[in-house]
Amino acid sequence: MTETLVRYEDPAPGVARIVLARADKHNAINPKMIFAVNDAFDRALADDSVKVIILAADGRNFSAGHDIAETVEMYQADMQERSPRISGWSGFNEPATHGWYAAEKEGYLESARRWRNISKPTICAVQGKCIAGALIFAWVCDIIIASKNAVFSDPVATFGMPSIEWLGHPWELGPRKAKEFLFTSDSWSADEAHRLGMVNHVVELDELADFTLAMAQKIATKPSFALKLAKEAVNKTLDIQGQMNAIDAAFYLHQLGHNQNFRLFGWGMDPTNTPALATVPKKPA
Structure with a gap:
């Protein structure tokens, strides 16, 4: 039976809601989920009656981040299968046959860029844990609403990585707090995220x-059209300040981290401080 990864809803006139529907796995993100979210954004974008898009999630947690239980080969196979049929994804002009770098660039960086720039306002509703790669889903949205039990973290320094693929941290938190967030791998509450300006509102879970x-x-x-222009004006301001160039540059450092770990451990992450990673199938790209 095919797993339902994403649900598309019409909760009110003018509003579409995209729901991560893998609650039994804490909405862990795999390539097929990314493709499904992209298809849902395409659907909402093509529907002229939709003026605002909500990104939400089923279950206790918004998302546990990347599903690292899947091997590099599974990631590449999913990208290879999908890439010839993708429309609207920058850079997806050939199958992703060139290893981890190509799979991550097209699957994470370019999809995030597209969702960030989609020409309709987007709102992310976050409850419970929002970990590592899940931050990308939240940060590319224009507005973030968090429940009081929401917790945010990017613990990948523990795995020998500098950050997730989309280095929004300095822009979302400020440079000093971004460094603390990355260096410590600590989890931060919705109230702290709101204090730093990452979250627009904090409300009760119900x-x-x-x-x-x-x-x-x-x-x-x-x-x-006014909403489209307002969004483009703010995004263009960030672009002029260098946000996208900085995120692109940080992505290359992310890949350098993977390469170092491949060299030292034969896999893209350092399992030294995380015993659970020792059980994950590992095979170099």
């Missing part, structure tokens, strides 16, 4: 869906 939908409906009363 109010999260309604609060998010109410904001989406309020935004949906505005003219679509």
Whole structure:
């Protein structure tokens, strides 16, 4: 039976909701989920009646981040299978047959770039844990609403990596707090994220869906073209400040981290401080 990874909903006129639906695995992200989210964004973008897009998740946790239980070969196979049929993904002009770098660039960096720039306002609703790669899903959205039990972390320094593939940290947290977040691998509360400006609002868990939908409906009363221009103006300001160039440059450092770990451990991550990684199938790309 095919696993349902993402659900598409129409909760109110003018609003589409994309829901991560892998709650039994804490919405761990694999390539097929990325493709499904991308398809859902495409669907919402193509529907002129949709003015605002919500990204949410089933279950206790928003997402546990990348599903590292899958081998490099599985990642590449999924990218290879999908890439000839992808439309609208920058750089997806050939199958991803060139290893880990190509799979991660097309699967994570380029998809995130596209979602960040999609020409409709996006709101992310976060509950429970939002770990590592899941931060990408939240950060590319225009607005983040968190429940009081939301917890954010990027613990990949523990695995011998500098950060996740999308280095939004300095922009979301400021440079000094970004360094603390990365160096310590600590988990930070929704209130702390709100204090730092990463989160727009913090609400009770049982109010999260309604609060998010109410904001989406309020935004949906505005003219679509005005919303598109306002979003593009803010994103372009960040671009002029160098956000996308910085994220691109950091992605290459991310790959350098993988290469160092391949050299030392025969796999893209350092298992020294994480015994659970020792049980994950490892095979170099």
